[in-house]
Amino acid sequence: xxxxxxxxxxEWKENLFQRGFRGLPSTLITLAVFGVVLPLQFGxxxxxxxxxxFVWSWVPLFLTASILADAFAGERERHTLETLLAxxxxxxxxxLGKALASALYGYLTMLASVVVGTVSINIAGARDRLVLxxxxxxxxxxxxxxxxxxxxxxxxxxxxxxxxxxxQAQQIMTTAIIVIIFGGMYGVQFLPRELTAExxxxxxxxxxxxxxxxVAAALSALGVITTVMAVKMFKRTETII
Amino acid sequence: xxxxxxxxxxxxxxxxxxxxxxxxxxxxSGIVFGFLGPNGAGKTTxxxxxxxxxEPTSGDAAVLGYxxxxxxxxxxxxxxxxxxxxxxxxxxxxxxxxxxYGRVWRMPRSDRRTRIRELMEHMGLWExxxxxxxxxxxxxxxxLAISRALLHGPELVFMDEPTAGLDPIAxxxxxxxxxxxxxxxxxxxxxxxxNLDEAEKIxxxxxxxxxxxxxxxxxxxxxRRMKGADRLIVKGRNIGxxxxxxxxxxxxxxxxxxxxxxxxxxxxxKPDVSGLVNMIIGSGSRxxxxxxxxxxxxxxFLGLMEDDRC
Numbered sequence: 001x002x003x004x005x006x007x008x009x010x011e012w013k014e015n016l017f018q019r020g021f022r023g024l025p026s027t028l029i030t031l032a033v034f035g036v037v038l039p040l041q042f043g044x045x046x047x048x049x050x051x052x053x054f055v056w057s058w059v060p061l062f063l064t065a066s067i068l069a070d071a072f073a074g075e076r077e078r079h080t081l082e083t084l085l086a087x088x089x090x091x092x093x094x095x096l097g098k099a100l101a102s103a104l105y106g107y108l109t110m111l112a113s114v115v116v117g118t119v120s121i122n123i124a125g126a127r128d129r130l131v132l133x134x135x136x137x138x139x140x141x142x143x144x145x146x147x148x149x150x151x152x153x154x155x156x157x158x159x160x161x162x163x164x165x166x167x168q169a170q171q172i173m174t175t176a177i178i179v180i181i182f183g184g185m186y187g188v189q190f191l192p193r194e195l196t197a198e199x200x201x202x203x204x205x206x207x208x209x210x211x212x213x214x215v216a217a218a219l220s221a222l223g224v225i226t227t228v229m230a231v232k233m234f235k236r237t238e239t240i241i
Numbered sequence: 242x243x244x245x246x247x248x249x250x251x252x253x254x255x256x257x258x259x260x261x262x263x264x265x266x267x268x269x270s271g272i273v274f275g276f277l278g279p280n281g282a283g284k285t286t287x288x289x290x291x292x293x294x295x296e297p298t299s300g301d302a303a304v305l306g307y308x309x310x311x312x313x314x315x316x317x318x319x320x321x322x323x324x325x326x327x328x329x330x331x332x333x334x335x336x337x338x339x340x341x342y343g344r345v346w347r348m349p350r351s352d353r354r355t356r357i358r359e360l361m362e363h364m365g366l367w368e369x370x371x372x373x374x375x376x377x378x379x380x381x382x383x384x385l386a387i388s389r390a391l392l393h394g395p396e397l398v399f400m401d402e403p404t405a406g407l408d409p410i411a412x413x414x415x416x417x418x419x420x421x422x423x424x425x426x427x428x429x430x431x432x433x434x435x436n437l438d439e440a441e442k443i444x445x446x447x448x449x450x451x452x453x454x455x456x457x458x459x460x461x462x463x464x465r466r467m468k469g470a471d472r473l474i475v476k477g478r479n480i481g482x483x484x485x486x487x488x489x490x491x492x493x494x495x496x497x498x499x500x501x502x503x504x505x506x507x508x509x510x511k512p513d514v515s516g517l518v519n520m521i522i523g524s525g526s527r528x529x530x531x532x533x534x535x536x537x538x539x540x541x542f543l544g545l546m547e548d549d550r551c
Binding site for chain 1: 292293294295296313314317318320322324325326327328329330331332333337341342344345346347399
């Protein structure tokens with residue numbers, strides 16, 4: 001694990017904390033949007049509505065993707081990858097280090113957005129009671145948020161591995177995110193009405209915890225598949241182009 | 242002497258191109274080994290194969306006793322590398338670059354700090370350790386990359402053209418720092434270069450590669466003996482055509498030419514040249530300087546390339 005931690009240290013230092021904290025503006029914008037603007041717009045529902053746990057969970061998607069493009073393609077472009085591969089680090093350490101560095105960045109920013117959002121809602125709401133997330137929503141956000149980060153990271157790292165440049169990797173990931181989000185949103189409309197009604201009825205019978213468990217199980221299964229795929233794809237002897 | 246590197250029929254084919262062709266070579270440990278060849282000769286491919294970064298098409302190789310196919314992680318763990326590109330993270334500070342690789346090699350914190358300071362002071366970089374590397378000159382970056390390659394005290398260091406692209410002053414300075422560090426650390430260095438002057442100055446042994454094939458191997462002296470006979474160089478005036486004709490007939494002389502006031506005679510083997518000198522002086526020529534010389538590595542190299550083309 002210390003090798004993975006070393007990679008995370010380097011990735012964060014290089015992407016976020018150098019050259020006058022060059023990576024921080026995008027983090028601050030995310031915090032402003034998801035921690036201030038949206039909570040003020042939706043009010044207490046942002047914390048209390050079970051549906052909102054899915055909104056929170058999508059926050060890290062873009063952040064994770066933003067630094068993933070750089071993982072392999074950026075290093076290849078800047079000619080640092082070969083030296084890294086010539087070190088004693090194992091394939092798994094390099095892969096997990098890079099994936100975790102971006103996943104944790106997105107995840108921690110999401111958690112910070114939840115905290116800032118809670119403060120914003122309570123300050124702006126001026127209620128006589130403290131508005132907090134219900135425990136079931138907290139569990140949902142914490143669990144599903146991380147799994148989405150990991151899924152994004154393990155898919156993104158494969159895109160970065162296959163791309164010649166960070167720009168190319170970024171384009172692939174942006175396209176994939178748009179297809180997944182909008183494809184999901186609009187795809188539902190094309191399902192038979194009876195089916196969507198049945199799904200809605202079934203979901204309505206679930207508690208938030210049950211719903212979290214179902215979604216988490218599905219994301220975990222996908223995460224395992226994408227992790228195995230990434231590990232199999234990463235071959236040192238085929239990485240230098 | 243224990244061998245640091247052994248290859249046996251090592252071959253690497255990329256599509257229609259054979260980058261390394263049936264390459265067999267042994268590199269003793271504890272020396273600076275120069276790997277010479279023109280651009281595209283297969284030098285970088287050889288380093289990649291020896292570090293397990295690409296797989297051989299056929300043949301075998303062992304580095305520090307470990308098989309490049311089966312145990313490349315052991316080789317990488319005991320080696321340092323300055324590859325074709327310096328591999329520095331330009332957005333990090335110089336100190337953070339070394340800190341990262343110190344952590345990669347799991348050096349204890351206090352050892353890491355001490356070692357980073359020692360190397361950076363040796364290279365004259367310590368005062369600028371906090372600078373972002375992107376702002377540095379190429380020479381400073383190369384010095385930092387050499388420090389990184391030596392940071393964990395490797396047994397073997399691969400250096401791919403360490404002075405390429407540097408101005409002469411920076412190259413001399415880097416070469417000096419490199420040789421003093423190598424002596425101090427008792428490390429085997431596998432250095433690729435097409436700078437023959439550099440190889441002549443710092444390498445104990447050299448190999449010449451061309452079009453993926455080993456052309457020659459030995460000490461610089463051995464290569465000279467192999468390809469270049471001695472020469473007698475005479476500087477003076479009144480060296481006439483008659484004298485040149487008579488010198489050509491001497492059995493010690495294989496060839497000669499006169500350029501300006503310098504007469505160069507290619508000798509056959511290692512003859513006694515006192516008779517030649519007496520003949521020149523006796524002819525009335527005014528001799529200012531007489532020097533016996535052997536072929537430079539550059540001449541040997543060019544001769545080998547020429548032979549290989551034929």
